[in-house]
Amino acid sequence: MAEPNMIYKISVLLLLSKVDIPLSNAQIVQFFLDKEYTDYFTIQQVISDLEEAHLVSLSQSHNNTLYSLTDEGSQTLSLMRDKVSSAIEADMVEYLSNHKFEIKKDNALTANYDLATGGGYIVHCKFTQDGHTMLDLSLHASTSEQAETICNNWKVRHEDVYMSLMDTLIQ
Incomplete structure (x- = not known):
């Protein structure tokens, strides 16, 4: 079984791959905290690691950081996608469906x-x-x-x- 941080990293990449707009730091964190997958500090470290590895890119907007999947992130996800369970992926789909209007509004x-x-x-x-x-x-x-x-x-x-x-x- 893959280590938890690796699963969190692949999960962030998968979450970003499921939307056609960038997600804010708060939106990514909210998913992991709502589902009680991990704590705030762990997911912040995961996001930082993904940025350092150039698997996600960030853009700053007044008091908001938005993340997008890079080409390298997409390639990594295609190789490692099987590390994330179908239950976690279903939780992502549910989260994005339940929050799609606020996500679009926040990013508009x-x-x-x-x-x-x-x-x-x-x-x-x-x-x-x-x-x-x-x-x-x-x-x-x-x-x-x-x-x-x-x-x-x-x-x-x-x-x-x-x-x-x-x-x-x-x-």
């Missing part, structure tokens, strides 16, 4: 910021729906506090911003 909005050349910050806000980019907006903020506020407000006001822009631009 991204907001982050970077230092701008010449001072200030560039805030990048993006809103996608059904795999289509609805709005991709970059704004200049003078301070990190402004940039942080924009990122936080984007989560709750993105629809208002989108509709306001559409109304203004199609008049």
